[in-house]
Amino acid sequence: MSAVWPVARAAVRRRRVQTVVIGVVVLLSTTMIVVALGLLAASSGPFDRAYAKQSGSQLTASYDRSKVTDAQLTEAARSAAAVGGPFPQVTLDLAQPQMMGSLVAVGRADPGGAVDRLNVWKGRWATKPGEIVLNRNPTESSGRGKPQLNGTLSAGGQTLTIVGFAYSVSQSADAWVTPEQLNALHPTSTQMLYRFTHAATNAELTAGQKAVTAGLPSDALIGTQSYLALRALTAGQPNTFIPFLMVFGWLGLAVAVLIVANVVSGAVVAGFKHIGVLKSLGFTPTQVLTVYLGMVSIPAVVGCAGGVVLGNVLATSLLTRAFENYGAGGTSVPIWVDVVTLLGVPALVALSAFLPALKARSLSAAQAISAGSAPRAGRGLRVQRVLSGTRLPRSVSLGLGLPFARPGRTALTLAAVVLGVTSVTLAVGLGKSLTTYQTAASRAGAVDLAIFAGPNGSGPEGPGAPPGAKLTDAEDEAVLRSAPGVTSVAAMADLEMRLAGTQSDLRVSFYRGDFEQVGYRILAGRWFDGPGQVVVSERFLKQRGLAVGDTITLQSKGKSVRAQIVGKAMYNSGDEVLSNWATLALIAPDLRANIYEVNVKPGTDLDAVVKAVQAKDSGLQETEGQDAGTFVAVVLATVVLLTLMLGTVAALGVFNTVVLNTRERRRDLGMLKSIGMTPAQVTLMVVTSMIALGAVGGLLGIPVGIVAHRLVVPAMANGAQIELPDFMLEVYPAGLLALLVLAGIVISAAGAYFPARTAARTTIAEVLHNE
Amino acid sequence: MTDDNGQAVVQLTAVRKEYGESAALDGVSLEIHAGEAVAVMGPSGSGKSTLLSMVAGLDRPTSGSVVVHGDDLGTLDEKGLALFRRRRIGMIFQFFNLLDDLSALDNVALAAQLTGTSAAHARKRALELFEELGIAGRRNTYPSQLSGGERQRVAVARALMNRPAILLADEPTGALDTRAGEQVMDLLLDLNQIGQTLLLVTHDQQLATRCASRVIDFVDGQIAGERSLERTA
Incomplete structure (x- = not known):
């Protein structure tokens, strides 16, 4: 073996270009694989670990205390594997600078128990009335402006001292006090925490819920929160990335394998003489095989190691970003991903080199030396003859014939281009699907004008604060409707509300007027048409395990309203609910609209509309409409980056082939130049040979890319917990398909140009005299 | 194929060519007139092939x-040199340098097609040359199926395709057996006798004495001597 290493190392040095190509291609492919596998493995890992450690609640339920007793709940819960509670529960309204909104407080004597064992990570547990423990993630900022240990907060007419901070992975409450203290706060509901023997799916959880509520009054249960929904919420971002990262990763690895096979078979063909010399020196066939495997394994191992490092950095960054609010820790790439990649990728590369290296092994010394110097029989002769007789410029017709001279190499290169075009097609489709979705979901451009109206009578509260509206809500709506060119006005009021039985704060937007004109698309069910009705997003439903037709309880300012989900609309937020003015009247009948969404006739001067309405109510202010979400921008940027990486990898495959071809054909190129072929004609000939492949690769890669798009987009939508309308898949019009064929040509031309230029500059005398 | 004014077809003046620190040509001055057949002889590394490269515009002094x-x-750029080679010279190499993927006829037609001649015209002209050189029956054969002598005849046909001012031959019989070598010698002699200017680089004394009217001896990149010959043919 001692003789093999220096020879393999020398082969690496001699083929610097191919060595760099292999290293870069393996590096990029490995990076994509590590990121994809890392996200796949880690996306649910932190949640599951933390849940197991805390024996988290698989179903958190809130019951109406006026309808069911603690004894009934305890009796009904016998079928559960483990139970926490009953605990008294109340939703408290807060009104202090650090903590606006509401707070769900639960009375618990201690943080332990069979279910939801709380992690008291700072201070201590509440042991007497007047004390409160807040639910806070240990990784969450606790700097200025946040409640501090030993600070106080006022809620329900009482002042409570913060004695500790605990964390519940089940998100069972915002705060805990002693049961005595909670009773003093007049609890309205009772919390039960359940774990079941079987709870891996929504169906099993539903069965468990049915069992523990059997025999209870039908309207006693006011809300539930499933751990599957919490996990889906946690893994939402990584699950969106995984499908396309996996596809890009495997595409990259496939291209890497093709390129390596191409490099080694090219090296064997070009190195016949070298092989013959090695064997005549006494190298055994296995040693020759080892030299050729070593030649590719060295850059492959280096590239793979670099890719693992880079992949870890990128994946950790994405995971940290995705889980930063989760606090379960351990959001790095699992070690097994690194080990599998470090062993698997070089093994795969070596395997792809094995067949051509076997050829080197099997050649006898005499065969190898004579094969290196004897004239070879031509290939693709019929094609060459036909092309010779065409009216095409000779450099073009010669170029078109070149791929037929090395059919095996051509097939490998074509496959690399096909995969490159597949990537571009997939990326373009993903980009269009995402932007189409984002435009529809964010209602970007759906409303011509958004007018803000502050509460009546409120004066300026500071520099830059908007003034209050001067007219009443009804008068302002009338003013807007009478403005020139206005075609529709939807009045909207926002209210922070709490979904009963959960820790979720929701923003409920109550509409009246022309709300069907403001860009929401109904995907299932219908718009609301009476009091106690809401429309929600797919994400809202998935995160809470609800469906159209279910009823939820919304709470605010000490009031509750039961509302039926009558429709599902297309928008991103899982924490936003749409409802109507009739429902608002049940909770806050005096609230006025704070936003008017206005549409106008085409060509209407929006500034003139704003001036006209401000002339009648100077308190009305134009405000900005909806903007695109940053998450989609991050996904799009990632897709563009990966496409560029894969396009580069495919172009490197072409580059490598052209380097091999032009090196093999140095003598031919020298001869062509000696009979008067200009450098430009040589470049044209070589680039043409690859452009033809690019065009074919484009035609083959487009359908593969469309199929990949059809698989990836639904998987991403599922991961992102959104409904997938058909229009998100119909993103390839004929004009775009024609343009995508160009992608193959561009990849090929980009990969071929530089080695073609180098070939065109070959010194003829040197080539022709070195026989 | 002759220079109408009787001037030199090739004129080298004080040509020096260095590769690194060594000089392959060292102050060579030389003239070749229309219709002449000049053989350049000398040991390996004496600068013969470098001289040929200079005359062919394959390399620059x-x-x-x-x-x-x-x-x-010296005044021509790369494209200018390519056009010069296309129009003014024909080259024959020791190892033929035919394209393996093209038939014999298409190898020859290629030289004309590069000048923009249509495929039909180029093939017609190539066929005429094949007939003149006695290889018309092998026109659709591929290089790997031809004998050495036949390959060199195809190479000669390709060199003559654009009616060059001078035919340059680098060891044209070096890779041939005796019989094939003699056939090529006869061919070159015939061409010169109908007015084709020839510049041969060779180790082969027999080729030189048979085909050349003048022999230039090269040693260490310099002209060591010059002889006029009576052809033995």
Whole structure:
């Protein structure tokens, strides 16, 4: 073996270009694989670990205390594997600078128990009335402006001292006090925490819920929160990335394998003489095989190691970003991903080199030396003859014939281009699907004008604060409707509300007027048409395990309203609910609209509309409409980056082939130049040979890319917990398909140009005299 | 194929070519007139092939000037040199340098097609040359199926395709057996006798004495001597 290493190392040095190509291609492919596998493995890992450690609640339920007793709940819960509670529960309204909104407080004597064992990570547990423990993630900022240990907060007419901070992975409450203290706060509901023997799916959880509520009054249960929904919420971002990262990763690895096979078979063909010399020196066939495997394994191992490092950095960054609010820790790439990649990728590369290296092994010394110097029989002769007789410029017709001279190499290169075009097609489709979705979901451009109206009578509260509206809500709506060119006005009021039985704060937007004109698309069910009705997003439903037709309880300012989900609309937020003015009247009948969404006739001067309405109510202010979400921008940027990486990898495959071809054909190129072929004609000939492949690769890669798009987009939508309308898949019009064929040509031309230029500059005398 | 004014077809003046620190040509001055057949002889590394490369415009001198058929090669860019080679010279190599993927006929037609001649016209002209050189029956054969002598005849046909001012031959019989070598010698002699200017680089004394009217001896990049010969043919 001692003789093999220096020879393999020398082969690496001699083929610097191919060595760099292999290293870069393996590096990029490995990076994509590590990121994809890392996200796949880690996306649910932190949640599951933390849940197991805390024996988290698989179903958190809130019951109406006026309808069911603690004894009934305890009796009904016998079928559960483990139970926490009953605990008294109340939703408290807060009104202090650090903590606006509401707070769900639960009375618990201690943080332990069979279910939801709380992690008291700072201070201590509440042991007497007047004390409160807040639910806070240990990784969450606790700097200025946040409640501090030993600070106080006022809620329900009482002042409570913060004695500790605990964390519940089940998100069972915002705060805990002693049961005595909670009773003093007049609890309205009772919390039960359940774990079941079987709870891996929504169906099993539903069965468990049915069992523990059997025999209870039908309207006693006011809300539930499933751990599957919490996990889906946690893994939402990584699950969106995984499908396309996996596809890009495997595409990259496939291209890497093709390129390596191409490099080694090219090296064997070009190195016949070298092989013959090695064997005549006494190298055994296995040693020759080892030299050729070593030649590719060295850059492959280096590239793979670099890719693992880079992949870890990128994946950790994405995971940290995705889980930063989760606090379960351990959001790095699992070690097994690194080990599998470090062993698997070089093994795969070596395997792809094995067949051509076997050829080197099997050649006898005499065969190898004579094969290196004897004239070879031509290939693709019929094609060459036909092309010779065409009216095409000779450099073009010669170029078109070149791929037929090395059919095996051509097939490998074509496959690399096909995969490159597949990537571009997939990326373009993903980009269009995402932007189409984002435009529809964010209602970007759906409303011509958004007018803000502050509460009546409120004066300026500071520099830059908007003034209050001067007219009443009804008068302002009338003013807007009478403005020139206005075609529709939807009045909207926002209210922070709490979904009963959960820790979720929701923003409920109550509409009246022309709300069907403001860009929401109904995907299932219908718009609301009476009091106690809401429309929600797919994400809202998935995160809470609800469906159209279910009823939820919304709470605010000490009031509750039961509302039926009558429709599902297309928008991103899982924490936003749409409802109507009739429902608002049940909770806050005096609230006025704070936003008017206005549409106008085409060509209407929006500034003139704003001036006209401000002339009648100077308190009305134009405000900005909806903007695109940053998450989609991050996904799009990632897709563009990966496409560029894969396009580069495919172009490197072409580059490598052209380097091999032009090196093999140095003598031919020298001869062509000696009979008067200009450098430009040589470049044209070589680039043409690859452009033809690019065009074919484009035609083959487009359908593969469309199929990949059809698989990836639904998987991403599922991961992102959104409904997938058909229009998100119909993103390839004929004009775009024609343009995508160009992608193959561009990849090929980009990969071929530089080695073609180098070939065109070959010194003829040197080539022709070195026989 | 002759220079109408009787001037030199090739004129080298004080040509020096350096590769690194060594000089392959060292102050070579030389003239070749229309219709002449000149053989350059000398040991390996004496600069013969470098001289041929200078005349063919395949390489550029470090100093001095090379003028062929009125073209000062030092003033031409890469494209200009390519056009010069296309129109003014024909080259024959020791190892033929035919394209393996093209038939014999298409190898020859290629030279004309590069000038923009249509495929039909180029093939017609190539076929005429095949008939003149006695290889018309092998026109659709591929290089790997031809004998050495036949390959060299195809190479000669390709070199003559664009009616060059001078035919340059680098060891044209070096890779051939005796019989094939003699056939090629006869061919070159015939061409010269109908007016084709020839510049041969060779180790082969027999080729030189049979085909050349003048022999230039090269040693260490310099002209060591010059002889006029009575052809033995």
